[in-house]
Amino acid sequence: MSAAGPRPAGAARDLVAIGAFAALVGVATLWLDSGVWLNFVMMALYAALLAQAWNLLGGYGGQFSFGHALFFGTGAYVQAIAQMQGGANPWAALALAVLAAGAVGLLVGALSFRYGLRGSYFALVTLAFAEVFRILALSVGFTGGGVGLMVPLQEGAANMQFASRKGYVALALAFVVAALLVTSWMRHSRFGASLQAVRDNEDAARAVGVDPYRTKLGAIALSGAFMGAAGAFYVQVFQYIDPAIAFGPHVSVEALVGAIVGGMGTLWGPLLGATLLHLLADVTRNLVGQLPGINMVVYGIVLVVIVMFLPRGISGLGASVRDAWKGRRNG
Amino acid sequence: MAEPLLALRGLSIAFGGLRAVRDVSLAVPPGSLTALIGPNGAGKTTLFALMSGFLKPDAGTVRFDGRDITGVPPHLNARAGMTRTFQIVQPFAAQTVRENIAVGAHLHEPRRRAALAAAEDVAARVGLAPLLDRPAGDLTVAGRKRLELARALATRPKLLLLDEVLAGLNPQEITEMIPVVRGIADGGVTVLMIEHVMQAVMNLAEHVWVLAQGQLIASGTPVLVTREPSVIEAYLGPGAAARLAGGGHVAGSAK
Numbered sequence: 001m002s003a004a005g006p007r008p009a010g011a012a013r014d015l016v017a018i019g020a021f022a023a024l025v026g027v028a029t030l031w032l033d034s035g036v037w038l039n040f041v042m043m044a045l046y047a048a049l050l051a052q053a054w055n056l057l058g059g060y061g062g063q064f065s066f067g068h069a070l071f072f073g074t075g076a077y078v079q080a081i082a083q084m085q086g087g088a089n090p091w092a093a094l095a096l097a098v099l100a101a102g103a104v105g106l107l108v109g110a111l112s113f114r115y116g117l118r119g120s121y122f123a124l125v126t127l128a129f130a131e132v133f134r135i136l137a138l139s140v141g142f143t144g145g146g147v148g149l150m151v152p153l154q155e156g157a158a159n160m161q162f163a164s165r166k167g168y169v170a171l172a173l174a175f176v177v178a179a180l181l182v183t184s185w186m187r188h189s190r191f192g193a194s195l196q197a198v199r200d201n202e203d204a205a206r207a208v209g210v211d212p213y214r215t216k217l218g219a220i221a222l223s224g225a226f227m228g229a230a231g232a233f234y235v236q237v238f239q240y241i242d243p244a245i246a247f248g249p250h251v252s253v254e255a256l257v258g259a260i261v262g263g264m265g266t267l268w269g270p271l272l273g274a275t276l277l278h279l280l281a282d283v284t285r286n287l288v289g290q291l292p293g294i295n296m297v298v299y300g301i302v303l304v305v306i307v308m309f310l311p312r313g314i315s316g317l318g319a320s321v322r323d324a325w326k327g328r329r330n331g
Numbered sequence: 332m333a334e335p336l337l338a339l340r341g342l343s344i345a346f347g348g349l350r351a352v353r354d355v356s357l358a359v360p361p362g363s364l365t366a367l368i369g370p371n372g373a374g375k376t377t378l379f380a381l382m383s384g385f386l387k388p389d390a391g392t393v394r395f396d397g398r399d400i401t402g403v404p405p406h407l408n409a410r411a412g413m414t415r416t417f418q419i420v421q422p423f424a425a426q427t428v429r430e431n432i433a434v435g436a437h438l439h440e441p442r443r444r445a446a447l448a449a450a451e452d453v454a455a456r457v458g459l460a461p462l463l464d465r466p467a468g469d470l471t472v473a474g475r476k477r478l479e480l481a482r483a484l485a486t487r488p489k490l491l492l493l494d495e496v497l498a499g500l501n502p503q504e505i506t507e508m509i510p511v512v513r514g515i516a517d518g519g520v521t522v523l524m525i526e527h528v529m530q531a532v533m534n535l536a537e538h539v540w541v542l543a544q545g546q547l548i549a550s551g552t553p554v555l556v557t558r559e560p561s562v563i564e565a566y567l568g569p570g571a572a573a574r575l576a577g578g579g580h581v582a583g584s585a586k
Contacts, residue, residue: 200423209409
């Protein structure tokens, strides 16, 4: 076989698609004037980032975390504390937040993967870690306890606080594009191949020389780092964080649901799933706003329907329909 | 005689009260094609798991390529050049045949493109070339056995441990597979196989070890070993050897 062998299937195609996506959202943002729509795009990108981060470990590594808020909250608190108590520039704080969240990922990964925790046990351990961090954040002094931390308003790009929503959209878009690039690398690299091998069959992967422990550690650190970026972003947008927001179950659920609904282990699924769910939540809230809580019911029903009938998520719609059609004809 | 590529000394393991492997010693010479046979439940697969590091022995040592590898985890043994396949095939079902084999090729090839190219080469050697882009989950049993073999071969092993690559195949498929295994051995890979299909053992193996109830009960060339009364009795029950001899049957096709 010559060096002109098969192309790493679609690596270049991924890059073109990601470039097109970035250009499209970028231009749309410049053109959009409505604050409502800019806000929608920003929050959709933010939700996508959560789902993408979860997908790196859950979708490609098969390790289902129920406590990704752990990394989100770590990033958020590091972002706030580094600015308020360390006097750091927010951009430098962002780097710290990402590193810290990745490091927490390594720690949790080392503890749980070392002892071979998988499946529901891993899910429970991550959930427990997030709870422990939430209670710690409530009890120690430098997090502001239950009162939370309020980051002072000082608008300016150097301060990562933008007068227009467009600045935040650009920032969120940069994170989402970075996550897309890392996901694409996952699909076309040795590390990604090892990770998917471990996901599909750990013993078979070990037999051909893959170290499952180190592979899963790498995945949880990457996943945590992106989650930390999302936490830092949250702090910059809302200038406030408290233990329930940072480490509560809401963020964990949002991350995993977006990825599962969109399609685990795919490049575009988490982005698609998170955006559609965000749209659905907004629409139901506006349509049935007079009945508090009914929007959550509609949201829940849609989730159940998707999980039941689209096991591969929205991005696997075509394949699921094809299978059902084949099954009907063969059955 | 050259130093053996793989040497087991006094290997034992028990699961609760069941002594699955008892005091097994054997030496696999480099460049050989050998087989491990024995009735169901004899401990053959357990012995493979002990060699490759999936299980840690309670007693005894494993030496591979001049190093003591007792208790070394399987991925490090694969890096050192010993790769096993599984009796119950273990494909990465969601991935294509090409991607499956590339996981093995990545052991010595960090670049994606080169690993995928190497996967094509290996697929051609085991007759999987037409199926490269099919999902592994879609393959027939025979196809999966070939994939299992290809993925292990892609790691460029010095020693290949084949756990019943012929089990579940029909006679036609077995006849097709035997030259594939022969080709791998002729390519310089030392092969130790667990096999129930005696046609293959007689055809391929230059040396055979017989395991029964966790212990080695015989070893030698396939023809000699299958005439051994203790081997016939292990397969067919006590007294079978005498009955067969009395009835004038040739014991060469025991099993």
